[in-house]
Amino acid sequence: MRLAELSARSGVSTATIKYYLREGLLHPGRRVTATQADYDEGHLRRLRLVRALIQVGRIPVNSAREVLAALQDERMDRHQRLGAATWALPHGPEPDEADPDTDAARRTADELMHRLGWCYGRTSGRAPAGPAYEMLVTAIAALSRLGYPCAAEDLEPYARAAERIAVSDLDLVERYGTPDEQVEAAVALTVLYEPVLLSLRRLAEAEESRRRFVEE
Amino acid sequence: MRLAELSARSGVSTATIKYYLREGLLHPGRRVTATQADYDEGHLRRLRLVRALIQVGRIPVNSAREVLAALQDERMDRHQRLGAATWALPHGPEPDEADPDTDAARRTADELMHRLGWCYGRTSGRAPAGPAYEMLVTAIAALSRLGYPCAAEDLEPYARAAERIAVSDLDLVERYGTPDEQVEAAVALTVLYEPVLLSLRRLAEAEESRRRFVEE
DNA sequence: TCCCGTTGGGGAGTGTCACTATCCAACAAG
DNA sequence: CTTGTTGGATAGTGACACTCCCCAACGGGA
Secondary structure, eight states: OOHHHHHHHHTOOHHHHHHHHHHTSSOOOEEEETTEEEOOHHHHHHHHHHHIIIIISOOOHHHHHHHHHHHTOTTSOHHHHHHHHHHHSOOOSOOOTTSHHHHHHHHHHHHHHHHHTOSOTTTSOSSOOHHHHHHHHHHHHHHHHTTOOOOHHHHHHHHHHHHHHHHHHHHHHTTSSSHHHHHHHHHHHHHHHHHHHHHHHHHHHHHHHHHHHOOO | OOHHHHHHHHTOOHHHHHHHHHHTSSOOOEEEETTEEEOOHHHHHHHHHHHIIIIISOOOHHHHHHHHHHHTOTTSOHHHHHHHHHHHSOOOSOOOTTSHHHHHHHHHHHHHHHHHTOSOTTTSOSSOOHHHHHHHHHHHHHHHHTTOOOOHHHHHHHHHHHHHHHHHHHHHHTTSSSHHHHHHHHHHHHHHHHHHHHHHHHHHHHHHHHHHHOOO
8 A cells, every 4th residue: 555545545644644654653664665665454553543542532743652652562561551551641731739739639639549449649659640640639739729629528429430431441442352452442442432431421411400400 | 909919829920811811811900090900809710710721621712711701691591501611612623524434423422312311412302412412423433433342332331420420510510509600610610520530530440450450 | 209110002922733835856657 | 758656854834822022101119
């Protein structure tokens, strides 16, 4: 398959494919002559994944490169690769450590982890905190700065919902045969189910708001 | 309160506050002289909300303006205002209607709405679809293009989790007294709980992955 | 009274990001 | 032989969220 065909079958312009090649998001094709290369189904699949991560998952190109690199790092097992890929995902601004709200937020997050029996945070920290934990702290700090309730007990229902969602996620992942496929599936599902989840939540909120506030 | 004090108490630079004033995200202060204006606690609160929406919620400035406008539109009731604000939230690219995957995705989404008894979509459509619905369709289309399962039955657990989350959300909202406060709370919670939810999901996934894939 | 700092207002500049356009010489297909 | 495509490279684009700088008009302390 040549560049033009890869472009036609993926719906991505040749200019953009060249850009991804330059940025290392896509492996170069097998060189046939000095001015011709051959691409296969693997390139097409990878290209579609890249597009999905960037366009649907709104992941910056640089992060996408790191995520893809983690996916195929032979030195790690399934769990580690998934962790490395998740680690590279975008995660918003770092918490402002000078802010007292951040400190309070960190304590709230720690308490939540403790309640749930998860091994993150300062007190129960078997695992390093990681970007997802920092993201949580930042969000909790912003909420309390605005005066909205987000004590550990307010957050617990959300965490319980997240637990159930994670079980569904991993069930989907385990449908796939090889560990390699599973890791790719896990990352794709982590990223691409985010918009699914957020849109379902917004629809559910509208539904619940109608139920509570509109008399018919 | 003058500009410098507003800046000090919010942690936002005077240049950025001026930018927000220009962009209409913040009401002008009460003019004292030709070169002096007075800001109050309302400005501080609004500024903190704007910052949270933009920095934590990652909402573009233009969308934030629309969201804030919807919040205080006197012509609408609680439910309508919340809907208008949610409507203005960012929602990714429009689905590509030329793509057969989009059509299939739309049918999947419709079936899901039907299973849940929600009044969205083509078949049960009492309400107009809205951006959240389009976001769902785009994400489902991307997933099936990559060959990942997302039939209505695969999505149902996610939707059930979203339902429970929406109930928690509205419970938090109803702690507030006046409808005005409730609407602001609803929007702030919709937006600011998104990173909370996503980070909790990532942590829960790591936890579940460890449970399944790592023998200790 | 003087003066240095601050004010609102406005225009222009900055840096990042994800492309996109253009050019090039080397090929390849009709 | 012509017409078009290829990989490779550089430069340009448009959106975005600030950020900088300039101005004349105040205003509070010495």
